[in-house]
Amino acid sequence: MRFPVLAFLCRHVSWPLQLAYTTARLFGQNGLQNHAAAAAFYFLLSATPLLLLLSYALQLLGHVAENSVPATILMAALYDQMRLDALTELGFIPRQAQLTVGGIGVLTLVLSSRGLVNAVQGAFSVIFPFPKKRNLVLSWVLPLIILPLLFLLMGLAVLAQMTLSFLAQHNFIGTGNAQLLQVLNSLFGFGMVWSLLFAAYWRLPRQHPSARVAALFALAASLSLGLLFSLFGTFYKLENVRSLYGAPGSIVFVLTGAFLTFLLFYLWAQAQYAYGKADITALEKLFLGPNTGVGKLEAFVFGNPRRLLEKYGEIHPAGYTLIEEGSVSRTSYYLHAGSAHVYKRTDQGPRQIGTLNAGQLFGEMAYLLNEKRTATIIAQTEITVMALPPNVLEELMTHSAPLSRRIIDTLCKRLQQMILVSSA
Numbered sequence: 001m002r003f004p005v006l007a008f009l010c011r012h013v014s015w016p017l018q019l020a021y022t023t024a025r026l027f028g029q030n031g032l033q034n035h036a037a038a039a040a041f042y043f044l045l046s047a048t049p050l051l052l053l054l055s056y057a058l059q060l061l062g063h064v065a066e067n068s069v070p071a072t073i074l075m076a077a078l079y080d081q082m083r084l085d086a087l088t089e090l091g092f093i094p095r096q097a098q099l100t101v102g103g104i105g106v107l108t109l110v111l112s113s114r115g116l117v118n119a120v121q122g123a124f125s126v127i128f129p130f131p132k133k134r135n136l137v138l139s140w141v142l143p144l145i146i147l148p149l150l151f152l153l154m155g156l157a158v159l160a161q162m163t164l165s166f167l168a169q170h171n172f173i174g175t176g177n178a179q180l181l182q183v184l185n186s187l188f189g190f191g192m193v194w195s196l197l198f199a200a201y202w203r204l205p206r207q208h209p210s211a212r213v214a215a216l217f218a219l220a221a222s223l224s225l226g227l228l229f230s231l232f233g234t235f236y237k238l239e240n241v242r243s244l245y246g247a248p249g250s251i252v253f254v255l256t257g258a259f260l261t262f263l264l265f266y267l268w269a270q271a272q273y274a275y276g277k278a279d280i281t282a283l284e285k286l287f288l289g290p291n292t293g294v295g296k297l298e299a300f301v302f303g304n305p306r307r308l309l310e311k312y313g314e315i316h317p318a319g320y321t322l323i324e325e326g327s328v329s330r331t332s333y334y335l336h337a338g339s340a341h342v343y344k345r346t347d348q349g350p351r352q353i354g355t356l357n358a359g360q361l362f363g364e365m366a367y368l369l370n371e372k373r374t375a376t377i378i379a380q381t382e383i384t385v386m387a388l389p390p391n392v393l394e395e396l397m398t399h400s401a402p403l404s405r406r407i408i409d410t411l412c413k414r415l416q417q418m419i420l421v422s423s424a
Contacts, residue, residue: 014307015278021301022274022281023267026127032266035123040258042116121204127269128205194222197265201272213272221268228264232257277399280392282308284400287334287361309336312386316379323363323377330390332364338383343376350376353417364393365411 201221202214274281285302313336316322322333325345335356342354356362356377366373367390388396397404 014301014304017301018278018282019271019274021297022278023271026274026277027267027270030126030270032123032127032270033263035119035126036259036262036266039116039119039123039262040255042119043258043262044255045115120200123266124204124269125206127266127273128207130206190222190226193225194218197221197268200265201269205273209272209276213275217268217272217275220271221264224264224268225261228260232260277395279308279311280395280399283334283386283388283392283396284403287396287403288400288406289359305336308386309384312388312392313384314387315382315384318379318381320379320383321376322379322383322385323373323375325373325376327373328366329373330367332361332367332388332390332393333377334361334386334388335359336384336386338379338381340377340379340383343378344374345376355380361407361410364407365414367393368407368411 198215198218201218202208202211282302282305285298286305286308322340323329325343335358337358339358340356341352342356343350344353345351353375362377363373365371397407
């Protein structure tokens, strides 16, 4: 039973391992922890004027609540659900805010909004490299309005959710309805977070991924953020931080939470990019071979080609013509096992000009030169090859400079060999 279990693990665990390894390598290579720190800083700048505006809004709501029952219920819900008394006591919300302060808060919110959105866009440009530039007008106008609009929509949603929770907790609507509303509130909050992440993962990359892939990674990010907030609330108490650091403890608390949030946000975005590159990285490691400075960890993660063979592999008997000279096919091949002969047409008939052995990449000349096949490849023994469509070869050359240099070097040698055969 041991060997079937190992085979099962190799088949089903290799891809997640390769995805995780590629994600971690790209995450560190792109320095996304620095991008997360920058985004957290701009978020803190955005949160400060937002709290000033909240304080001003609470003052207005307090005046309205003197003569309005709905406003009184809303006021009680805000203080009960958001613990505004505790936030005011800790110094998050000022006790008094003037209209001029509110105006300054709006200006600061708009400017910090642009900084935050630009920071996120800059990180996504690194995560999803694509030569196409963003629209200049959108790059300047969108950041000025998107964060205030986002805060407004989130505020309205949270406000509705907290009001319903308050009514449920105080039995204004019955016990059964209260439990149902709590479940619906939780689902609504999760759905709102997922929707925002889905929109970011789908539309922010300049080369948009499929909606299905973006939805999947947005779901994973939402679940991870939910776990993070649960752990953060359990082990990282605001009161403890404030007692240790004093007044700056509030800033430390918000900044730490924002940094971890953006770290997860970028991590899953990088995983989404790596999702489309795991095969490319595995093919690169296979084609370059074991003597290219591959460490033990990489050798373990990418050492088994079973998954690649299942996806790209073809087995052909001896005597099979894999490539016919003069044909217009553009598929490239990697010879995984066996050997094949290379023939060139001459006036005296077909002439063997070389032999291909396991570990060689061939057939790429037709795609790179945009020409018909320049030689015939016939299997000498039973061969196992990986058939690579043109888009896969293009991604490989874009992804790996060492592999591109090897392909170009091989191409130059084959062109030189063709010229010698033609002149003979």
